[in-house]
Amino acid sequence: QMQLVQSGPEVKKPGTSVKVSCKASGFNFTMSAVQWVRQARGQHLEWIGWIAVGSDVTNYARKFQERVTITRDMSTGTAYMELSSLRSEDTAIYYCAAAKSWPDVFDIWGEGTMVTVSS
Amino acid sequence: DIQMTQSPSTLSASVGDRVIITCRASQSISTWLAWYQKKPGIAPKLLIYKASTLESGVPSRFSGSGSGTEFTLTISSLQPDDFATYYCQQYNSYCTFGQGTKLEIK
Numbered sequence: 001q002m003q004l005v006q007s008g009p010e011v012k013k014p015g016t017s018v019k020v021s022c023k024a025s026g027f028n029f030t031m032s033a034v035q036w037v038r039q040a041r042g043q044h045l046e047w048i049g050w051i052a053v054g055s056d057v058t059n060y061a062r063k064f065q066e067r068v069t070i071t072r073d074m075s076t077g078t079a080y081m082e083l084s085s086l087r088s089e090d091t092a093i094y095y096c097a098a099a100k101s102w103p104d105v106f107d108i109w110g111e112g113t114m115v116t117v118s119s
Numbered sequence: 120d121i122q123m124t125q126s127p128s129t130l131s132a133s134v135g136d137r138v139i140i141t142c143r144a145s146q147s148i149s150t151w152l153a154w155y156q157k158k159p160g161i162a163p164k165l166l167i168y169k170a171s172t173l174e175s176g177v178p179s180r181f182s183g184s185g186s187g188t189e190f191t192l193t194i195s196s197l198q199p200d201d202f203a204t205y206y207c208q209q210y211n212s213y214c215t216f217g218q219g220t221k222l223e224i225k
Contacts, residue, residue: 035214037163037216039157044206044216044217044218044219045155045157045163045206045208045216045219046216047208047213047214047215047216050214059213059214061120061213062120095162095163097162097163099210103210104168104210105153105165105168105169105210106153106165106208106210106214107165107168107174109162109163109164109165110162111162112162
């Protein structure tokens with residue numbers, strides 16, 4: 001069964017960083033790409049960036065370019081999204097999604113990770 | 120960056136209605152467009168990819184069309200489970216989402 005399993009909810013203080021993980025199973029992780037998307041309460045889906053797993057090439061939305069780092073660990077089949085300099089506006093559900101055979105559509109989604117930024 | 124503009128932002132319809140949602144790209148994306156259905160607390164569900172290819176397991180009442188800069192998602196006969204928010208996403212360059220269309224019960 002192809003799936004992505006994300007890490008659990010996080011509560012962070014403003015100015016700190018958060019690192020969310022996304023573990024893949026059931027498909028060839030090396031051939032895939034993983035994107036990260038977030039949705040704040042009442043807001044639309046917002047694309048953060050992606051990583052092509054095999055080549056380790058990344059692409060970030062301009063809005064997040066200075067604060068986000070997406071990485072992967074091929075030995076464990078896990079992708080990571082680290083967001084720094086957190087502010088309250090970063091409170092959202094963060095989703096990872098995989099394209100099994102990159103470049104292609106992102107068709108496998110994780111369940112989401114709630115990140116709360118609060119003092 | 121490529122901007123994606125969806126319309127309408129909200130759509131009120133009844134069970135059995137045919138509805139059309141439009142997505143416009145700020146520059147050509149060929150057919151690198153996907154449509155997702157989003158419900159609160161649930162991850163997005165892929166409906167359509169490559170602008171018009173129906174994802175496996177998705178009911179045939181959903182269809183997509185378009186290329187270049189103009190795209191549509193059509194639901195031929197609305198069912199109760201279809202009331203949700205729909206997003207387009209271009210995956211030609213970077214990966215931008217439209218702002219979403221909330222489909223409400225009339």
